[in-house]
Amino acid sequence: MEQRDSFSYQCGVVDAFNEMVAAEVKALALSHPMDTREEMEALIAYAHESCRRHGTKLYPECDPLITDLFPASLNRGKYNILFYKADHVIEEYIRLKDRKAATVEAGAYFGGNRSRIARDYGRLLSYPEETIRRLLSENTDRE
Template identity: 70%
Template sequence: MEYTEGMDSFSFDCGMIDAYNETVALGVKALAVSRPLDRREDREALIPFVHENCRKHQTKLYPEDDPLITDLVPAGQYQGKFLFLFYRADHVIEEYIRLKDRKKALVASGAYFGGNRSRIAWEYGRLLSLPEEVIRTLIAENNDKEQV
């Protein structure tokens, strides 16, 4: 049985967005990532709800067309997908963007391997407010790592 059986995907996404925003509003997470969507149009259809939900929770949103891919999450989960990032403090989204830029520079210079690659995944996990043991497990169990 699929977890969304009997529910339209728009309603499901709205419920998930409310949950993501609540975790950010309560300070449980500094950064939350929405469920990845296959089509930009599906994400755009959610924008009015997302704006209202962010007002309700006093959070901010960042529409992401080029998600950060690290060894933390299977590459196929976010590659070519469209999503939202939720946060409260501007420094959080600024750190996310800096992390993406650092990864891009490491890839361009041929240095995105070993400790550099691992550090990017760990820093992303910390930005998502994940406990260290969870970060370690996610990286270790990820069998769909990005090929760069």
């Protein structure tokens, strides 16, 4: 199989997700997680250009939201670039992170509260309910 370079692959992912956000197929999209801030910063200039072409916006995320929707190890300690079109979407993402932090702080991040936060994250990513249910049931790498 032909070897691909990681940066070019990430650029393709950025364009694909920006196209989906611009077409309003997704309200929020995530780049693939990156291991270092430097890796994310190297992609930012290209991501800004992609956003300009597609009429979308980006939010560099250095402390990603960890929920049961995805394996914890996929995003813990990683860096992402979030793509969105409408400001209320990124505001909702930040509120969801704050809600999780407050729930953890109150010692109430379990059961329905924990599940609700993961489900709300899935909806923000525009996943169908069946996909959210499947991701939650298949995830065995929880924080």
